[in-house]
Amino acid sequence: MSLKRVYTLAGMVLAAIILIVVLLTSWYTVDESEQALVLTFGDAGEPVVEPGLHFKMPWPVQSVEVLSKETFSLQFGYEEKDGKIKDFPKETKMITGDEYIVLADLVVQWKITDPEAYLFNSDKPKEILYDATSSSLRSIIGSSLIDDALTSGKAEIEADVRDLLTELIDDYDIGISILAVKLQDVELPNAEVRSAFTAVTDARETMNTKINEAKKYRNQRTNEAKGEKDAIISRAKGDKIARVEQARGDVAVFDKLYNEYKSNPEITRKRLVLETLENVLPDAEIYIMKDSGETLKYFPIRQMENQNPPAKQEGSDENE
Template structure:
């Protein structure tokens, strides 16, 4: 009887030892894939982080345990839910925001992020993905709240994305939850209803028309300014040419006068009569001039105009 009880105890003890050996054998090693990272816990306390892929060994459970996390890039969908490439649900309560010029818009966003410190991601905070979602909401609302509606709907999206990423990165760094923000992308920025959308479209069309008219006016102004500058340059060039011509003419008149004066000093009477005749020719260009000698006797004159040609004799039949 005693031997039977002893055998039973030995069997039970051997079973426990076998179980312990099996547990030790299966829990003293683990593998880490290239897309994974691991956290080793010793009696529930963080011991080390493992990111090197391959086979690794540790103390058996329950002394040490392993938590594995992915290294992949995750996408946080803010304001909507997408499945199979289609939007299945929208959260307008989250996406409705007020711009800096007091207009209402709907803005949703995608945030690309990854786990860079797995120990902090697991044990530093509760629901770190929810913290990231709320931080994204705060960052986007802050930037939209300081932007104009035109920038949010048209050409200012890139600037808004850059500011949101900078602010969100600073918040996540401050929270220290083991996450790194890689990129942010605005998906849709739209107006809340058709009536507001139509009114905004009318305002946008009017603004575009105004800008077109301003551009046309500036183009016409530039054209007229260039034409005026060309006319100014032409007038200045002509004036410079007239100035040079008059100066040269004045120099010629001075030289002519000096030459005439030199002749006048040599032959005063001849030069005097010559000047009188030249003046008469200039003043009375079509007057016939006669040189006469009136000495009290018969009047004699010498015509100096050309003798006109006599007309030819007409046919003999004419009288």
């Protein structure tokens, strides 16, 4: 075989290899849960987030880095794998603001929002995130009281850790965004301390329950007293109106009597005297006196008043 033919054959093989490389490296696919970053001689362009088949310059002119758009979870202080949980107590042990030792672990949800910064601003962005999480949690726990960390202050601690961690990640500029921070467990380091703290917590809850019951009873009695007060005021107003109306009626009666008295003073005076005597002495017998002062024969007026008039007999009208 001649040397020329060898060179020709080698050139053809090289050309075939180059063609295969060009064909294999001139296109790439992006899934719906992915994002791509095209590098032109190492210089990053705009991220590609549209799913589907995309074309580019062949390697080594352009290369592609494909990253996920999904949400990741960072487990701090423990590791869950194959349904089993492995704790790391040395990482989760920290001191509260009132100098108590607690074990605290949490989950951080994060995602890649700047592929270029994630790829080139740090060698190990996940380790930076883990260290920043540890620093943020220890800082917030270190400024919190033991009661808050173990009971009602967890939500506030979570919010403070999220804010501090977000600030640190923004300063590091590693292309990561913090979505949520969730405390998993905050507990005391041994059983004796946990038992004593549980007793204190139960006593505090009992105290709060008694206080709430006392407030409820106070509110109930206060409402009842207000109701009684309103009822008394309402009755007083009713009595006032009744007495005013009665007084007006008495005045109207007096005015009427006064007008009659002006017209017939003697008759009115005698009638008033007789009505007064009837009211004062309702059971007294009535006698008719002469002008000379002598008593006439007894006339049973009271008995006649009390008797019913006799019923008429049938046919009396015809006889009359």
